[in-house]
């Protein structure tokens with residue numbers, strides 16, 4: 262279609278968009294897209310970016326208290342990776358016309374959310390391992406299908422992020438393996454962390470399918486490829502054998518293999534707790550937002566310096582072009 266035709270032919274653009282989705286091809290920033298599609302993506306990508314940045318906090322607290330130089334270096338690298346994930350994602354949101362400063366403002370004002378999981382406290386070093394194993398593991402289940410998301414810049418950011426998340430998951434599991442080979446007290450620390458993080462990790466997949474109003478449209482647009490319950494089930498199936506190998510018990514009396522279905526049966530997370538955490542009443546919501554706000558204020562000079570530098574570079578480039 263020529264551009265001139267594209268400008269006046271609304272229905273044609275819509276059907277072209279639908280056809281691109283149906284062919285499993287990517288929508289790119291230059292392509293026409295329905296406003297709802299754009300808005301859904303901005304909301305999802307921003308929420309994802311905020312989660313990466315806020316997600317630095319629970320583990321970041323342990324950097325200065327890591328038990329060895331090796332563990333400190335690993336944790337430092339991991340937390341830094343999460344910052345990088347946030348930045349790729351804010352860039353992906355910018356391709357949809359969103360403004361990064363505005364997204365940050367929305368987070369700080371509580372108008373945009375971040376993942377519920379980061380509102381739980383990290384009480385021991387075993388939590389660092391369990392976060393890597395469960396939280397990065399759940400992130401992988403959620404995000405691997407997003408590598409095939411219909412929006413190009415989001416899908417491409419996900420490819421890179423998923424590679425790093427799988428590294429995070431392995432370092433967490435390796436840390437726990439080491440602790441399980443240690444003293445009785447260390448094994449107890451691991452089991453305690455598993456007990457505290459299991460249910461919140463299952464809640465990371467969101468509310469059950471029959472209570473997830475936006476899911477159907479997101480799946481029709483191929484932004485999302487699998488339902489919340491399906492992803493939750495995958496996570497359980499993936500994690501159960503890993504728990505057995507580690508020698509820990511997952512705190513769910515209903516958890517058992519169902520031969521007929523070829524999946525595990527498992528209990529229902531307390532979704533009223535999820536609602537509470539999402540609405541701001543989790544154990545660490547206030548602390549996480551306070552820290553984020555302070556970091557944003559304390560980083561004002563960095564943003565100002567970076568903008569001044571960019572302006573100077575641009576002015577120099579203009580001068581050179583004239584000369």
Ligand SMILES: [Fe+2]
Nearest residue numbers: 313343346426
């Ligand atoms: Fe991440």
Ligand SMILES: [Fe+2]
Nearest residue numbers: 343397426429
């Ligand atoms: Fe990660």
